[in-house]
Amino acid sequence: MKTYQKLGLPLAALASTVTPAMAQEALSLDDRVNAAFATFTGPFVSLIFAPFPGTNFPWIVMWLVIAATIFTFYFAFVQLRFFSHAIALVKGDYSDPNDAGEVSHFQALATALSGTVGLGNIAGVAVAVGIGGPGATFWMILAGLLGMASKFTECTLGVKYRNEYEDGTVSGGPMYYMSKGFKELGLPGGKVLAVLFSIFCILGALGGGNMFQANQAHAQISGIVGDYPGWITGVIFAAVVFAVIVGGIKSIATVTEKVVPFMGILYVGAALVILAVNYNLIGWAFGQIFAGAFTGLGVAGGFVGALIQGFKRAAFSNEAGVGSAAIAHSAVRTNEPITEGFVSLLEPLIDTVVICTMTALVITISQQLIIDQETGNYVLNEAGTAIATIGDTSGVALTSAAFGSAISWFPYVLAIAVVLFAFSTMISWSYYGLKAWTYLFGEGQTSELVFKVIFCIFIVIGAAASLGPVIDFSDAAIFAMAVVNITALYFLMRLVRVELKSYSARLASGEIRKFVH
Amino acid sequence: MSTKLLIGLDGHSSGERALAYGEEMACQVGGCELLVVYVIEWSPYSFQTAEENALRHKRREEEIATAMERIVTPAVTRLTEAGLSASGMVRHGNVADTLNAIAVEEGATQIVVARSTEGGFTKRIFGSATANLVMEASVPVTVVT
Numbered sequence: 314m315k316t317y318q319k320l321g322l323p324l325a326a327l328a329s330t331v332t333p334a335m336a337q338e339a340l341s342l343d344d345r346v347n348a349a350f351a352t353f354t355g356p357f358v359s360l361i362f363a364p365f366p367g368t369n370f371p372w373i374v375m376w377l378v379i380a381a382t383i384f385t386f387y388f389a390f391v392q393l394r395f396f397s398h399a400i401a402l403v404k405g406d407y408s409d410p411n412d413a414g415e416v417s418h419f420q421a422l423a424t425a426l427s428g429t430v431g432l433g434n435i436a437g438v439a440v441a442v443g444i445g446g447p448g449a450t451f452w453m454i455l456a457g458l459l460g461m462a463s464k465f466t467e468c469t470l471g472v473k474y475r476n477e478y479e480d481g482t483v484s485g486g487p488m489y490y491m492s493k494g495f496k497e498l499g500l501p502g503g504k505v506l507a508v509l510f511s512i513f514c515i516l517g518a519l520g521g522g523n524m525f526q527a528n529q530a531h532a533q534i535s536g537i538v539g540d541y542p543g544w545i546t547g548v549i550f551a552a553v554v555f556a557v558i559v560g561g562i563k564s565i566a567t568v569t570e571k572v573v574p575f576m577g578i579l580y581v582g583a584a585l586v587i588l589a590v591n592y593n594l595i596g597w598a599f600g601q602i603f604a605g606a607f608t609g610l611g612v613a614g615g616f617v618g619a620l621i622q623g624f625k626r627a628a629f630s631n632e633a634g635v636g637s638a639a640i641a642h643s644a645v646r647t648n649e650p651i652t653e654g655f656v657s658l659l660e661p662l663i664d665t666v667v668i669c670t671m672t673a674l675v676i677t678i679s680q681q682l683i684i685d686q687e688t689g690n691y692v693l694n695e696a697g698t699a700i701a702t703i704g705d706t707s708g709v710a711l712t713s714a715a716f717g718s719a720i721s722w723f724p725y726v727l728a729i730a731v732v733l734f735a736f737s738t739m740i741s742w743s744y745y746g747l748k749a750w751t752y753l754f755g756e757g758q759t760s761e762l763v764f765k766v767i768f769c770i771f772i773v774i775g776a777a778a779s780l781g782p783v784i785d786f787s788d789a790a791i792f793a794m795a796v797v798n799i800t801a802l803y804f805l806m807r808l809v810r811v812e813l814k815s816y817s818a819r820l821a822s823g824e825i826r827k828f829v830h
Numbered sequence: 831m832s833t834k835l836l837i838g839l840d841g842h843s844s845g846e847r848a849l850a851y852g853e854e855m856a857c858q859v860g861g862c863e864l865l866v867v868y869v870i871e872w873s874p875y876s877f878q879t880a881e882e883n884a885l886r887h888k889r890r891e892e893e894i895a896t897a898m899e900r901i902v903t904p905a906v907t908r909l910t911e912a913g914l915s916a917s918g919m920v921r922h923g924n925v926a927d928t929l930n931a932i933a934v935e936e937g938a939t940q941i942v943v944a945r946s947t948e949g950g951f952t953k954r955i956f957g958s959a960t961a962n963l964v965m966e967a968s969v970p971v972t973v974v975t
Contacts, residue, residue, distance in 0.1 A: 405874055410931065414890040414922025416883045417874030424880050481888030563882075570877040644883035744880040 346544075346774055351782035354789070361789040361796075370617060373792045374624045377634050380799040381459035384466050387806055388813060392461035392658050398820070399655040406827045407652065415646030418656045425641035425657065427573055428522075428741030429664050431734035433630030435580075435727070436529045436709035438672040440784065442682070443707050444699045445622025446612040446691050447598065448605020450673035452623025453630075457665025460633025461658040466802050469654030469809045470494060471639030472647065485643020486745070487636035487798045488514075488752045494805045506801050507752065510636060513793040514749035515764075517637070520783075520790035521629065522742020523768060524775025526735035528783045529709045531776040533731040536710050537724065547776030551769040553736070558743050559765045573737045576730040577668070583726070584671035587719040591678045598677040610690050613698055625788065628795070630669055631661040635791055636798035640745045649825075651812040672712055679715035681706070743768050832915075834863045836938040838929045840959075841868065841901050844944035844974075849905050851974045852942045856914050864916040866905045867932055868897045871959075872922035894920045926962035933969045941971045 362371045385392065401407060402418045441449040467487065474493040475485030488507040495503025531546035556562045588595060601610065606623075609615035632638055638657055645653045676682070683692045683701040691700045699707065706714045709731055716723040743765065750764040751757075775783055819825045837852040839845035849866070856862035870893055878886070902918035909916035921928050933941050943960055964971050 408874065410923070413874070413928070414870065414872050414886075414893070416878070416886045419875050420878055420883060423877050424883055427877070428880070481885075481891055483884050483887065563879075567879075570879055574877055641880050641883075644880070644886065646887065741880055744884075 346777040347779050347782060350774060350778045350786070354782060354786040357793075358785045358789040361792050362785075369614060371621065371625075373796070374621055374628075376799065377463075377628050377792070377795055378456060378459065378624055380634050380795075380802070381456065381463045384462035384802070384806065385459050388462055388465065388810065390462075391465055391655075391813070392458065392662075395655045395658070399659050401827070402652050402656050403659065407825070409828060412646050416644045418645060418647070418653065421642045421645040421653060422656050422659060423574065424570075424644075424741070425638045425660055426663060427570060427737045428637065428641055428745070429630065429632050429660060429738075430573075430577055430668060431738040432526055432529045432709065432731065433521075433626070434664065434668045434672055435712050435731060435734070436525075436532075437626045437630050438669045439676060439708050439711040439715075441622040441626035442673050442676050442700075443702065443711055444613065445619040446605040446610050446682070446700060447601040447673065447677045448603075448607070448609060448612070448616065448619035449623035449626065450602045450670060450677075451606030452620045453627040453669055453673070454666050456624045456627035457631055457633075457661045457669070460627065460631050460661040460665065463634035463799075463802070464631070464638055464660055465654040465658040466806055466809050467634070467636055467639040467798065468642040468657035469651045469812060470802070470805055471643040472645060472650035472653045473808070473812070475643040483644050484748055484751075486514075486640035486748055486752075487794075487801060488749065489643075490639070490805060491797075491801045494801070494808060498804065498808070500804060503801075506797050510794060510797040510801075511749035511753045513790060513797060514636065515746050515753075516790035517635070517787075517794050518742040518746025518749070519768065519771040521787035522637075522745065523739055523771050524778065524783050525787040526738050527772045527775035528778060530732050530735040533709050533713065533728050536713065537728050543777040544773055545776075547773030550736070550739070550776065551772040554739055554743065554772060555765070555769045557740060558747075558768070559762065569733055569737050569740065573733050576733055579726065580730055581668060581671055583716060583720060583723055584675050587675050587678065587716065588671075590719065594678045595674070598674050601677055602673070612691055612700060613693060627661075627665050627669065629788055629791060631664040632791065633661050634799050634802070635795045637742070637745050637791075637794070639798075640748050641741065649816060651809070651816045654809070654812075675719075676711060676715040679718045681711060681715050681718065739772070832861050832863050833859055833940075834865060834936060834938045836865045836867055836929065836933045836936065836941045837905075838925075838941060838943040838963075839866060839868045839901055839905060840925075840944065841897075842944075845901075848942050848944040848974045849908070851972070853909060853912060853914065855942070855972075856909075857912075862914065864909055864914055865932070865936055865938060866902055866909070866916060866918040867929060868901045868918075868920050869925045869928045870894075870897060870920065870922045871925055873924070890922065893922075925959035926966055929963055930967050930969075933967070938969060940969060941967060942974065943971065944974045 361373055364370055365372055403422060405417060408417060441453060470490040471485045474490035475483050476489055477483050487510050491507040492503045527547055527550050531543045534546060535541055557565050604610055605619055607616050609619050612618050638660060642653050642657050647653060681702050685692050694701045702711055704714055713724045713727050716727055746768060747761060747764055754760045835852055835856060837848055852864060856864055897920040902920055906916045906918040929941055945960055960973055
C-alpha cells in the first residue's frame with residue numbers, strides 16, 4: 314500500500330496540476346493521436362487479420378496453429394519427450410563448471426520470460442476471456458502446448474546461427490538463421506526473409522513490445538488514481554526507458570529484472586490463494602472452460618469466436634513462432650544449440666499453460682462476466698462485441714476487478730506489477746527491435762540512437778491512444794513477424810531434426826552426461 | 831608426493847593475511863605447492879537483461895583478466911619470488927562451493943582462507959563464505975583472522 318502511494322501520489326499530483334482547459338486540450342490530443350494512429354495502421358491490420366473467404370476466421374491464427382502442430386508432429390512430440398531433460402538443463406545438471414560466469418540456460422530462459430510474461434498474461438487473457446468467454450482458455454492452453462514445439466525449433470536455430478564477434482559479444486535471432494541457414498542449404502531468398510523479418514520485428518517492438526505495454530500501464534494507473542491524459546504516463550515511461558536504453562542507467566533495469574520475477578511469483582501466488590479460497594468453484598470454472606470451448610456459451614462468434622480469441626492471445630502472450638525468443642535465447646553459452654531449444658520449450662508452458670490459465674480461472678471464478686441465469690449463457694455488451702462485465706471493465710481493468718473482488722488490496726499490487734511488467738517487457742523488446750534495426754542499418758552509435766529515440770516516442774503514442782487501435786496494431790505487427798519466421802522455419806526445420814537425432818543418440822549412449830557438481 | 835595448499839583470496843587486506851599465512855606454512859613444510867585462487871561471486875540463477883546476456887562472455891573475460899592482473903598474479907609473483915612453487919586461477923561461482931571443488935579437483939590437502947568480510951543482512955541470511963566453506967569443505971580448512 315505504501316509502495317503504491319509512493320508511485321501514485323506524484324502521478325496524482327501531476328494530474329491535479331492540469332487545469333480543465335488543459336485537460337480538454339490534452340484529451341483532444343489523445344483523441345487526435347488515436348484517430349491518426351488508427352487511420353495509419355488500419356490497412357496493415359486488415360491485411361494481417363483478413364479472414365478466410367466466406368468465413369470470419371483470420372488466416373493468421375490458422376497459420377500459427379498449423380505450424381505449431383506440424384512442428385509437434387515433425388519432432389515427434391519433443392515437448393513431452395524432452396520435458397524432464399529441459400528441467401535438468403535449466404537446473405544446470407549438464408552445465409560444465411568451467412563455463413561458470415557465462416550465460417546459463419536458466420538466465421537465458423529467465424530473460425526470455427521477462428520479455429513474454431507480462432501484460433499478455435494479465436491484460437491479454439482478460440481480453441480473450443472478455444470477448445471469447447472462458448472457453449477461450451481451453452484454446453489458449455492448447456495453443457500453449459503446441460507452441461512449445463515452435464519455440465523449440467526457432468530457439469535451436471537462433472543459437473546455431475548466431476553471430477559471435479571477436480570481442481566476445483553475440484547477436485542472434487531469426488534474421489541470422491534466415492540468411493545463414495538458407496545459404497547453408499543452398500536455398501535462395503534467405504536474405505529477403507531476413508530483411509522482411511527485421512522490418513516486422515521493429516514494428517512488433519514498437520507495437521506489442523511498447524505501445525500495448527504503455528497503453529495498459531496507463532489504463533491500470535488511471536484506474537486507480539483517476540482518469541488523466543495518457544500522454545502524461547507516456548512521457549514518464551518514455552523518460553525512464555530513455556534513461557535506461559540511451560542514458561545507460563543500468564541500475565533501473567537491474568532492479569526491475571530482479572523485482573519482476575518476484576512480482577510474477579506474487580501474482581501466481583495470489584491467484585492460487587483465490588483459487589484455494591474458492592476451491593468449490595474450480596470444478597464449475599473448468600466446466601465453463603470446456604463447455605465454452607465447444608459451444609461458446611453465447612459469446613460473439615460462438616465457439617469459433619472463443620477459439621480465435623484463445624489462439625490469438627496465446628500467440629501474443631508466449632510469442633511461439635514469432636521469433637522474438639530466438640533473439641533472447643541466442644546469448645546462452647553452449648556447444649549444443651539444441652539444448653537451448655529444449656530449455657525454451659518451457660517458456661510457453663510457464664507463460665501460457667500456467668500463468669495465463671491462472672488469470673483466466675480467477676476472472677471466471679470471480680464472476681465478473683455477467684451470465685444470463687435463465688439460459689446459462691454469457692450476456693453481451695450493448696455493442697454485442699464482448700461479454701458484459703460488472704463495472705463495464707475490459708483488459709487489465711477486468712483482471713484487476715477479478716483479483717480485487719477476492720483480495721481488496723490486490724489491485725494496488727497489480728498496478729505495481731503491471732507497471733514493472735510493462736517496463737521490463739519494453740526493455741526486452743527495445744533490445745529485440747534494436748537487433749533487427751542494426752541488422753538492417755548496421756551497428757553504430759548513431760544508428761542505435763535513432764532507433765532508441767523512435768522507441769521512446771512510440772511509448773507516448775501508445776499511452777495516449779485507446780486500446781482498440783493499439784491492440785490491433787500490436788497483434789498485427791507481432792503476427793507479421795510470425796508469417797516470415799514460420800516460413801523460414803519450414804525450410805530450416807530439417808536442420809533441427811538432424812541436431813535432434815544426433816543429440817538424442819549421444820544422450821542415449823551416455824556420451825552426453827551430467828556433470829557432477 | 832608434494833603437499834598442495836590452496837589459498838583463497840578475496841581481494842581485501844584479509845586475503846593478504848591468508849596469503850602470508852600460506853607462504854609461512856609452505857616455508858615450514860617445504861616442497862609445498864601453492865595454488866592461489868580468486869573466486870568471482872556468480873550465480874547461474876541470477877536475472878539479467880537481454881543486453882547483459884549478449885555482453886556476458888565479453889564481461890566474463892574482462893572480469894577474469896582484471897582479477898588475474900590485480901589480485902592473483904601479484905600474489906603468485908610474490909610467492910615465486912620467495913622461492914616457492916605457485917600458480918593461480920580465477921573462477922566464477924559460489925565462493926565456498928568453488929573453492930572446495932577446486933581443492934578436490936587439484937588434490938589440495940588444505941585450504942587457507944581469511945575470515946569473511948561480508949556483514950549485515952547478507953551474512954545473516956546466507957551465512958559468510960568462510961563459514962559455509964568450513965561447513966561444506968571436503969579437506970581441512972584453516973581460517974586466518
